[in-house]
Amino acid sequence: MSLSKFIIKTPKLKNLFNFAVLKTFKSNRDLKSHWDKTYDRAEIENLGWYEESPEPSASLIKKCNLKKNAVILNVGVGASTLIEELLSQGYENIIANDISSSAIQKLKTRMDKQQSDKVSWIIDDLTKPIDLMKLKKIDLWHDRAVLHFFSTESEQDKYFDLLKTIVKSGGFVIIAAFNLNGAKKCSGLPVFRYNKEMIQGKLGNTFELIESFDYTYTMPSEDTREYIYTLFKRIN
């Protein structure tokens, strides 16, 4: 998309409007570039959110009792081992999203081609979704360590609007975010922390809480991070 088509040339409106447009474009670019650099610079196994085995997510996914052809969307997938875990369990309709093409490239490289060809890959911003908005009837939305990066109400609203548009009735939502005792920053970015009531509040009463637990994750550096894991079912 060309930036020039959004630039207003009328002197009176010019400064205010152009500032807002440029700021939005700049922050989008900065965010993508932040995550690209993060994945370009580090070994996946040294990232502060790397899980050798995505056990807490897998335990909640088991509770959903999904068919093997269920549509599973992993948002902000990064280079998570959950994709390989789901493929090894025989799931056939996995969609993996991230804002960072570097993250997705690293994950694809770790997987063999035959495996990565079984996954649909979507590079898109959860707070300004374009291709993600075209999805329908998602059976499971899975997010670990992504929602908490959306620190403004408007970003959070975009995220939950997308979720509510594409998760089907009877579908499941797993959200794992830093809890209220969690760190205030991750990957150098400020973090908005949650408890289960706050996530329920954002989802609204058409989502029923099935299970939640606090979880202490041990980073590759041996430092720890406090998460809240939640599993919801959409009841209409």
Ligand SMILES: C[S@@+](CC[C@H](N)C(=O)[O-])C[C@H]1O[C@@H](n2cnc3c(N)ncnc32)[C@H](O)[C@@H]1O
């Ligand atoms: C802390 S990492 C977690 C990665 C993965 N979920 C995991 O558990 O290993 C956060 C991920 O969210 C992605 N991300 C951040 N903002 C995003 C956005 N607006 N849209 C899509 N992905 C985003 C980042 O690129 C990064 O891969």
